[in-house]
Amino acid sequence: MSAPLFELRGVSKRFGGIHALEQVDLSLGAGEVIGLMGDNGAGKSTMVRIIAGNFQPSEGEVRLKGEAVRFANSADARDRGIEVVHQDLALCDNLTAADNVFLGRELKRRIGPFRFLDYRAMARRAGELFAELQSETRPADKVRMMSGGQRQAVAIARTRLSDAPIVLMDEPTAAISVRQVAQVLALIERLKASGVTVVLISHRMPDVFTVADRLVVLRRGRKVADKKIADTSPEEATGLITGAIERA
Numbered sequence: 001m002s003a004p005l006f007e008l009r010g011v012s013k014r015f016g017g018i019h020a021l022e023q024v025d026l027s028l029g030a031g032e033v034i035g036l037m038g039d040n041g042a043g044k045s046t047m048v049r050i051i052a053g054n055f056q057p058s059e060g061e062v063r064l065k066g067e068a069v070r071f072a073n074s075a076d077a078r079d080r081g082i083e084v085v086h087q088d089l090a091l092c093d094n095l096t097a098a099d100n101v102f103l104g105r106e107l108k109r110r111i112g113p114f115r116f117l118d119y120r121a122m123a124r125r126a127g128e129l130f131a132e133l134q135s136e137t138r139p140a141d142k143v144r145m146m147s148g149g150q151r152q153a154v155a156i157a158r159t160r161l162s163d164a165p166i167v168l169m170d171e172p173t174a175a176i177s178v179r180q181v182a183q184v185l186a187l188i189e190r191l192k193a194s195g196v197t198v199v200l201i202s203h204r205m206p207d208v209f210t211v212a213d214r215l216v217v218l219r220r221g222r223k224v225a226d227k228k229i230a231d232t233s234p235e236e237a238t239g240l241i242t243g244a245i246e247r248a
């Protein structure tokens, strides 16, 4: 059997006395959509930050294609094909949509011995990405002036610059309109169809039960469920999240 695309093995994360994650195992297959659920403070964002290289685990192992890896930082994880939309979106308000999409990955153009930022190429590519996402976001608009849904589109467009095989989305539908939720879910379906692995964190049962293949539930830093969506239900998920159901 071939190794999973990505694995956490026995991963724990402590912040002083707080046990944010305790002995968590997770395995991600290619083209899978995993719905990651849990109450506030359950450890979801901490898990995403470990997968994306923002945090180092206090204990345990991270494996990519069967090989133990240690990401020095998020740029390192990104170079290895892991992209993330953080819960706070991590955008620069005073920059344009296009600037934000290319932040840290600017396109450059050479004229003689000089290198210039190629604003025109970046605006064009950002415009293409927004069109693909069916977002009305315009590349030249300042992020400061944008709605929640437009900001979300900018953060998601960032993940499509490279053909990353793993995309993590930390509550992408928490603060957006019904129509925009449908668009984000459609985007996840398209990523899956092209073989991308998506980890979707959401508090919204309909989102998870619409697009996910597998449900993973964290409670107080421990994984209490990891099963096929077809073998569970929103009622069971709710019980697992609240603790009414111990484990499944």
Ligand SMILES: Nc1ncnc2c1ncn2[C@@H]1O[C@H](COP(=O)(O)OP(=O)(O)OP(=O)(O)O)[C@@H](O)[C@H]1O
Pocket: 015, 018, 019, 020, 038, 039, 040, 041, 042, 043, 044, 045, 046, 047, 087
């Ligand atoms: N940088 C940090 N320093 C100290 N404690 C932290 C840090 N990040 C997270 N924690 C703690 O770790 C625990 C898990 O937090 P985490 O953000 O992973 O939860 P979450 O499941 O994403 O919650 P939410 O649904 O509210 O986003 C919490 O008790 C939180 O206070």
Ligand SMILES: [Mg+2]
Pocket: 044, 045, 046, 087, 170
């Ligand atoms: Mg969180």
